[in-house]
Amino acid sequence: MKNRPIIAVVDDDEDDLFLIQEAFKACLKEEKVVLANSGQDLLAQLETLPILPSFLLLDLNMPRMSGFELLGKLRADARYNLMPILVFSTSSAQPDIDRAYELGANSYVKKPSSFDDYKSVVEDLCNFWLHVASTPSSRFLP
Template identity: 45%
Template sequence: MADDDEDDRFLVKSVFDTNWQDCEVVFAVDGADLLERLDQSDRRPALILLDLNMPRMDGFAALRHIRANPAYRSIPVIIFTTSSAPEHIMLAYELGANSFLTKPSSFSGLSQLIHQVRLFWLDLARVPANVISPSLP
């Protein structure tokens, strides 16, 4: 997760720590920090949650870099921001975001949203396609 807001990082960590201790959540404070961490790690994340408004490098610039790099291009990127501006949503999808989610204002809303993200982007992604939609004989 790349987010400059310490409270948001703490809340997301709390949701994962409470519900899914098997998930390792790594935090970056902005887009530049995210790209540095990707470059320095020998492991590829299963998912990136990306805020838009951050110092040094915003989420749009980070998304451009991620989609331009063949090593990171296939990592699902979910924009996770307070913005719900139509122009931000359109630009995020034009740049290759997989999803655009507006941060909820309550902890219970955040917990529900993170649960849905985990179910769709992490849990279902691990299930073989023939289990989700078996082929007919």
């Protein structure tokens, strides 16, 4: 049986998780969306997945483990260091953008302010990361 592609999202804001999940419904066909509300939750869920997510949407401003800290952990772990990580944040501060790229983010996207904009951004991300880009995400995890 073929594994369905996976998209992972980590965000501590339940409203943002809901908006993201609803936006994904408009553009996904067979992909599974894994939602996590903290860095620790995401790390635990990644352990259970048979394949790497096609990409991860990562919020920066989270309690306990910031998005920056999680990004560093993922890039330092050989199991996850090739997974595309897209920072998805309300911050448009250049130091945050620079730091995210320095830590290995593949992209930095500012969170939209309306649901229609969420749908548009998520559709663009899906089109690029699932249909245009070639990624290592289909490999099985060790």
